[in-house]
Amino acid sequence: MLDIAALIATQPGDTHVYVCGPSVLNDAVVNAARAAGWDAGRIHFEQFRNEVDATGGAFEAVLQKSGLTLQVGADESLLRAIEKAGVKVDCMCREGICGSCETAILDGEADHRDQYLSDAEKAAQKTMMLCVSRCKGQRLVLDL
Ligand code: FES
Secondary structure, eight states, X not given: OOOHHHHHXXXXXXXXXXXXXXXXXXXXXXXXXXXXXXXXGGEEEEESOOOOOOOOXXXXXXXXXXXXXXXXXXXXXXXXXXXXXXXXXXXXXXSSSSOTTEEEEEESOEEOOOSSXXXXXXXXXXXXXXXXXXXXXXXXXXXX
8 A cells, every 4th residue: 555644754845745536545645744744735636526515595696797696595506596697607527626617706705615725715715616615694796
């Protein structure tokens, strides 16, 4: 078996690690890097599948550029509500993994459910993934 901790421990201080695969592999690499004190910005991972539920409490989404205000139902994703309104959005994975639907948040707080943004980026509340993430409150204003 690959000694991931030993590999991580012998890397120069500016090394970044990239891992893509099933959660058991990703977890082993990410945990080894964290245990070795690596900064989160140097640890990159992508899972084959993100089994996240994009439904939840209903909220209002204002699409600033489009001049639209949408009611996002509890049983639909934000992305689905936007598409129903006829607004075209780039989206590839629809599972919060690829980052193609990343959109700027102009007001409000996102309930981040993606695996694309880092913890720091999620805390900054500057952007969100429309496909899986929702609103922490009652209203989001997006740069769409
Ligand atoms: S479509 Fe891939 S992160 Fe949203």
